Amino acid sequence: MSERTDIAKVEEALPERRSQLPMVAPAVDIHENDDEILLFADMPGIKKEEIAINIDNGKLTIAGAMKMEKSGAPGWEEFADVEYRRSFSIPQTIDVAQVNAELKEGVLKLHLPKSEKAKPRQIEIKAA
Amino acid sequence: MWTSVNDIDRMFGAMDLFRNRMNRLFTDFDRSYGEDYNWRLAANGAPRTNLYDNGEEFLVVAEVPGMSKDDINIRIQGNYLELSGTRKADAPEGYRTHRAERPVASFTRSFTIPSDVDGERVQASLKDGLLTLKLPKAEAAKPKQIEIR
Numbered sequence: 001m002s003e004r005t006d007i008a009k010v011e012e013a014l015p016e017r018r019s020q021l022p023m024v025a026p027a028v029d030i031h032e033n034d035d036e037i038l039l040f041a042d043m044p045g046i047k048k049e050e051i052a053i054n055i056d057n058g059k060l061t062i063a064g065a066m067k068m069e070k071s072g073a074p075g076w077e078e079f080a081d082v083e084y085r086r087s088f089s090i091p092q093t094i095d096v097a098q099v100n101a102e103l104k105e106g107v108l109k110l111h112l113p114k115s116e117k118a119k120p121r122q123i124e125i126k127a128a
Numbered sequence: 129m130w131t132s133v134n135d136i137d138r139m140f141g142a143m144d145l146f147r148n149r150m151n152r153l154f155t156d157f158d159r160s161y162g163e164d165y166n167w168r169l170a171a172n173g174a175p176r177t178n179l180y181d182n183g184e185e186f187l188v189v190a191e192v193p194g195m196s197k198d199d200i201n202i203r204i205q206g207n208y209l210e211l212s213g214t215r216k217a218d219a220p221e222g223y224r225t226h227r228a229e230r231p232v233a234s235f236t237r238s239f240t241i242p243s244d245v246d247g248e249r250v251q252a253s254l255k256d257g258l259l260t261l262k263l264p265k266a267e268a269a270k271p272k273q274i275e276i277r
Contacts, residue, residue: 020148027230031223038223042230044193044257068189068258072182075242079176079191106193106257107218 021065021083026108028086034120037094037112043084044106051108055096061087062108093118174235175211175259183271186241186263193257194218194230200259204247209263212236243269 029040041062043051051064063085095115102109180187190211192200200213214234219225244266251262 028227029219029225029230030227031219031225033223038220040194040218040230042193042257044191047256068178070180072180072187075179075181075186077178079178105195105254106191 021081023085024082025086026062026084034114036114037090039088039108039110039112041084041086041108041110042106043108046084046103046106046108048103051101051103053099053101053110055090055094055099058090058092059087060090060112061085062110091118174237177211177237177239179239179241181242185265186245186261188239188241188261188263190259190261191257192254192259195254195257195259197254200254202250202252202261204245204250204263206247207241207244208238209241209245209261210236210238211259245269 026041026043028042031038031040043064043066045066045068046064050066051062054061054063063083065081065083067081090112093114094112098111098113100111175190175192177188177190180189188209192213195213195215199216200211203210203212212235215230215232217232219228241263245263246266249264253260
């Protein structure tokens, strides 16, 4: 196939062309207790500045591009630069304002606290 | 047939996209990325690695997310490199687990480096879940400039 195009092209912002990095879904662990949902995601090589965490209309998206500094001729390559991306549906009961995230050793830890209303409550029976 | 020049541009755009996809297909296949990305990791829990050669030294990079430096053991002898370690469970107490995709396992993986390395001067660093080993080549294995007389 010829690399040459005779017609001047108009660069259109096609969503498919936004990035040439292969897309990879990070492996996650999800834990839950009465107060919060806790999410761990393996994203080796990613820097804090590169991660975007979005919550929109009950959909949580974690995304980020991993770029490595390389030097020299590759002998073997089992992994390369990738874009991590994964989406989750989160319940309405999550208090979006209180969500916080930590990144340590390539593992993203996301705390999704439940809103006060959604926490289980012990009902006391009053003596009549 | 073509209502405007824009349609032609659009067609070329689509063909470009298709070509890029095709080009990528082969590299993706080679690296077994995509759908089965986690398959290799899960197979024995051993990290994936890259090796680079920059003349003076070899660079080995391994993916070890969530591991601290105490969890990893590195052994080198001649051109034989052994990486071993344990991925501990980091699940907190008192939580129900809905999903557990991240491997919890110990692994050992050994490599044959293309030439002998100077075991005394090896440097290892751990950052953002990537382990980087700098393996300086042994004197005898270094590239030499030969002068023509």
